Amino acid sequence: RKVPVGKEPNGQWMHRMADYAASGSIEELHHKLVSRWRWPEEVVNDGREPQSVLAGLAPPRRGESDAERMMLLDQLTYLPDGILTKVDRAAMHVSLETRAPLLDHRVVAFAGSLPLEMKLxxxxSKWALRQVLYRYVPAELIERPKMGFEVPVGVWLRGPLQEWAEDLLAPQHVRESGLLDALLVGQMWQEHLSERFNxxxxxxNVLMLLSWQRRQGEAVQAAA
Structure with a gap:
């Protein structure tokens, strides 16, 4: 059975859902939801995950609900380090100035003061914002299924980028990196190619590190 674009096989998805359900706290669940590598210390030799807002340094709770807690964690991490960073990079690539009016500090403060039932x-979701939009925008433009736009990296690595990835993920090259568990990386690469897992x-992430290391090495040789 072919795996749909960007999707995980059913078994992989079920294991992930079971891992989410076993979370001991909302912070642990949120950490799992936003992590690419569930156990990064397994792939990085002698590594451990450093403390961060998502791992041990989150601000103390102040009576907010679980949903509000996850909103706060997203505001502190995913919004500035993910969404806004990517928008800025894409816009600056074509010399385009962008603005995020809903992030005006007065709007953010007002939204934060609203009770949860006006948000969810x-x-x-976004209940209060929808009520405002209904005044100015036809409902059929608002009440539509959410459409994701995730880049189909998994498909590309089995297709047009396979030769490039195969070269970087060669066991000898991974071992020479000095950072990664070559056996685990190789196993995941074979599982990915077989479509057993996505x-x-x-x-x-591994490929970006190995590609960067290669470019650094080439730069040093060129300068020698």
């Missing part, structure tokens, strides 16, 4: 009502996003 039943299965409806390790595209995890392997992409």
């Amino acid at each position: 009502r039943g299965a409806t 390790w595209g996003l995890q392997l992409w």
Whole structure:
């Protein structure tokens, strides 16, 4: 059976859902949801995950609900380090100035003061914002299924990028990096190629590190 673009095989998805369900706290669940590598110390030789907002340094709780807690953690991490960074890079690549008016500090402060039921009502998210939009935008433009746009890295690594990835992920090259567990990386690469698992996003992180190391080495040789 072919794995749909960007999707995990059913067995892999079920294991991930079971891992989420076993979370001991909302912070642990959030950490799992945003992590590419569930146990990064397994792939990095003698490594351990450093403390961060997502791992041990989150601000103390002040009576917020679990949903509000996850919103706060996203505001501190995913928003500035992920979404806004990517938008800025993409925009600056084509010399385009972008603005995020909903992040005006007055809007953020007002949104933070609203009770949770004005943000999440039943299965409806962004409830208060939707009520404002209904005044100006036809409902059919708002009430549409969310459409993701994740880059199909997993498919590319089995297709047009396979030869490039195969070269970087060669066991000898991974061992020479001095940082990564070559046996684990090799196993994941073979599982990915066989479509037993979709390790595209995890392997992409490895490939970026190995590609950077290679470029650094080439630069040193050129300067010698």
